[in-house]
Amino acid sequence: MPRRSIETLIFTSEEPTRFGIGCIGSRLLGGVIDPAAADQLHDRLAETDPTAPEGLTLRDVRTAAGFTGSLATVKLPADYYHAWVELHIEQGPLLERDGRASQNEEIVLGIVTNIAAPASYRYIIEGFGGHAGALLMPDRSDALCAAAELILAVERHTLAANAASHGVDSVATVGTVAAHPGAVNSVPSRVTLMLDIRDTNVARRDATMNALHADIREIEARRHVAITEDPINADIPARSDQHILDTLEDVCKQEAVPYKKMVSRAYHDSNFMARVAPIAMLFIPCRAGVSHRPDEYATPGSIALGTRILARTLAVLANE
Amino acid sequence: MPRRSIETLIFTSEEPTRFGIGCIGSRLLGGVIDPAAADQLHDRLAETDPTAPEGLTLRDVRTAAGFTGSLATVKLPADYYHAWVELHIEQGPLLERDGRASQNEEIVLGIVTNIAAPASYRYIIEGFGGHAGALLMPDRSDALCAAAELILAVERHTLAANAASHGVDSVATVGTVAAHPGAVNSVPSRVTLMLDIRDTNVARRDATMNALHADIREIEARRHVAITEDPINADIPARSDQHILDTLEDVCKQEAVPYKKMVSRAYHDSNFMARVAPIAMLFIPCRAGVSHRPDEYATPGSIALGTRILARTLAVLANE
Numbered sequence: 001m002p003r004r005s006i007e008t009l010i011f012t013s014e015e016p017t018r019f020g021i022g023c024i025g026s027r028l029l030g031g032v033i034d035p036a037a038a039d040q041l042h043d044r045l046a047e048t049d050p051t052a053p054e055g056l057t058l059r060d061v062r063t064a065a066g067f068t069g070s071l072a073t074v075k076l077p078a079d080y081y082h083a084w085v086e087l088h089i090e091q092g093p094l095l096e097r098d099g100r101a102s103q104n105e106e107i108v109l110g111i112v113t114n115i116a117a118p119a120s121y122r123y124i125i126e127g128f129g130g131h132a133g134a135l136l137m138p139d140r141s142d143a144l145c146a147a148a149e150l151i152l153a154v155e156r157h158t159l160a161a162n163a164a165s166h167g168v169d170s171v172a173t174v175g176t177v178a179a180h181p182g183a184v185n186s187v188p189s190r191v192t193l194m195l196d197i198r199d200t201n202v203a204r205r206d207a208t209m210n211a212l213h214a215d216i217r218e219i220e221a222r223r224h225v226a227i228t229e230d231p232i233n234a235d236i237p238a239r240s241d242q243h244i245l246d247t248l249e250d251v252c253k254q255e256a257v258p259y260k261k262m263v264s265r266a267y268h269d270s271n272f273m274a275r276v277a278p279i280a281m282l283f284i285p286c287r288a289g290v291s292h293r294p295d296e297y298a299t300p301g302s303i304a305l306g307t308r309i310l311a312r313t314l315a316v317l318a319n320e
Numbered sequence: 321m322p323r324r325s326i327e328t329l330i331f332t333s334e335e336p337t338r339f340g341i342g343c344i345g346s347r348l349l350g351g352v353i354d355p356a357a358a359d360q361l362h363d364r365l366a367e368t369d370p371t372a373p374e375g376l377t378l379r380d381v382r383t384a385a386g387f388t389g390s391l392a393t394v395k396l397p398a399d400y401y402h403a404w405v406e407l408h409i410e411q412g413p414l415l416e417r418d419g420r421a422s423q424n425e426e427i428v429l430g431i432v433t434n435i436a437a438p439a440s441y442r443y444i445i446e447g448f449g450g451h452a453g454a455l456l457m458p459d460r461s462d463a464l465c466a467a468a469e470l471i472l473a474v475e476r477h478t479l480a481a482n483a484a485s486h487g488v489d490s491v492a493t494v495g496t497v498a499a500h501p502g503a504v505n506s507v508p509s510r511v512t513l514m515l516d517i518r519d520t521n522v523a524r525r526d527a528t529m530n531a532l533h534a535d536i537r538e539i540e541a542r543r544h545v546a547i548t549e550d551p552i553n554a555d556i557p558a559r560s561d562q563h564i565l566d567t568l569e570d571v572c573k574q575e576a577v578p579y580k581k582m583v584s585r586a587y588h589d590s591n592f593m594a595r596v597a598p599i600a601m602l603f604i605p606c607r608a609g610v611s612h613r614p615d616e617y618a619t620p621g622s623i624a625l626g627t628r629i630l631a632r633t634l635a636v637l638a639n640e
Binding site for chain 1: 335342369370371410411412413436438440449450451452453454455456457458459462464465467468469471472475478479482488490491493494495496497498499501502503504505506507508509514515516518552584585586587609610611612613
């Protein structure tokens with residue numbers, strides 16, 4: 001019997017879905033989000049599902065689902081956990097590549113030393129609409145052409161940040177775009193898009209955003225459009241605890257399991273659990289680095305190996 | 321009593337809506353679309369309304385609505401009409417501007433000499449998706465970045481066509497865009513967009529499309545994406561009948577109504593009625609050139625004046 005209890009946590013709403021931000025559970029456990037503010041998060045389900053009711057809050061939805069307690073009681077005390085370890089697929093292609101390159105095509109695990117700092121923003125580009133045939137080119141303030149320039153500016157500044165640091169630690173993505181009114185024969189008057197930007201270095205992320213802001217001002221002036229930026233979240237990076245990292249390494253060596261130390265460029269519940277506990281993460285390979293797609297896949301062998309190393313690590317940590 | 325009957329036609333589906341192409345009624349009357357092909361047009365309502373049934377055809381929908389006859393009987397004989405005149409708002413800002421610049425802020429009407437040649441295309445850009453944090457920039461084939469370049473290429477080539485001809489007769493618009501999977505933290509793997517391109521000169525329109533095709537091949541090669549082009553329609557321009565134009569001018573002069581001869585850059589049912597009848601169109605001003613928007617507006621005075629000139633013109637033509 002271990003000296004310390006081993007607890008399994010299952011978080012809901014880890015992905016940024018109907019309430020606009022992700023990791024709502026771990027943000028509350030880690031005290032990263034104010035409980036009253038969390039309760040007032042706006043349910044955006046009606047934006048994509050016309051049959052869903054509008055104007056609901058997180059409080060409305062959780063109460064209707066039977067979760068009627070106060071969110072103010074959720075935050076954990078800072079010394080509640082001795083150690084926190086999260087097992088996850090890599091969501092990138094590096095471990096699979098390393099495994100394929102190894103002598104016996106072994107399964108290579110990832111020991112996560114840092115979790116990159118994610119931030120996300122919503123942009124609304126307001127131009128001037130009209131009939132696609134009758135509104136002549138010199139009279140246009142096409143919101144979608146302005147949005148296209150913004151999308152390419154995001155890519156250009158991110159590639160420049162990587163080039164300047166001779167690295168690959170800056171990533172940025174425009175993942176959603178919606179044009180209004182959205183008809184083949186209407187000049188788009190308004191475009192909404194969402195930006196996801198991550199970096200292991202917060203200063204570099206901020207520099208990329210500053211460069212983007214300069215471009216936005218230039219696009220606004222040249223194209224006679226108005227671009228508003230609405231920050232959704234901007235979190236700080238998390239760093240793994242050295243003792244847990246050492247324990248993970250020791251266990252891998254004892255089990256003769258190859259591993260690499262790596263940065264997590266996706267963010268995880270561990271980002272927020274890091275506020276109240278020493279954390280680390282363990283990655284297993286996934287096919288072609290694919291994630292957030294129906295064809296996301298990890299082999300049963302990888303899952304079993306990751307689970308075994310996690311269990312052995314927890315056994316060591318629970319007996320300290 | 322006039323020598324000839326005066327008929328009023330009300331067309332349905334003039335706008336390109338659930339069946340992908342516009343002017344279905346006048347295309348059938350003018351014999352521009354094969355009746356059997358029209359009946360097999362795919363109902364796209366389910367693409368935007370999740371509650372709509374999928375897989376329906378125009379034949380299914382019209383039959384359910386009680387229109388059970390054969391479309392093969394719709395085409396008009398070529399000598400059925402002596403003259404065809406369509407009254408419409410301009411859908412552009414020119415007549416309003418001319419009216420405002422006139423001495424007594426009169427209402428200026430438009431007599432349409434040509435209707436520009438519209439064409440529309442659907443593009444599907446296939447890249448490679450993945451997690452917005454973990455899929456690093458050098459490993460990306462972001463379909464939305466490729467789409468942004470295509471959108472800007474459309475604009476660039478259209479501006480170049482106008483510059484080369486010292487005119488404003490080339491217009492092109494990307495009016496719809498959809499990114500798949502459409503999540504803030506997913507790199508877009510597929511983007512679908514629709515292009516509307518119009519010109520008074522078919523050869524110039526074709527030259528713009530050729531320049532776009534060269535850019536598409538370059539984007540495909542550089543970004544490792546696949547771009548497919550699906551033509552929706554590509555119609556030829558229509559020219560108004562000189563005798564009807566003369567009659568419209570005579571009536572305006574008799575009524576002391578200011579008018580200008582102009583090109584229609586939007587397309588109309590008259591484009592297709594031109595296949596079976598001599599046609600012309602009469603435009604009235606609309607506020608700020610706005611059309612296809614909830615705030616589309618024409619003054620009661622403009623509507624009354626346009627109707628009066630139309631009625632006087634039809635009276636002359638019907639007594640020939």
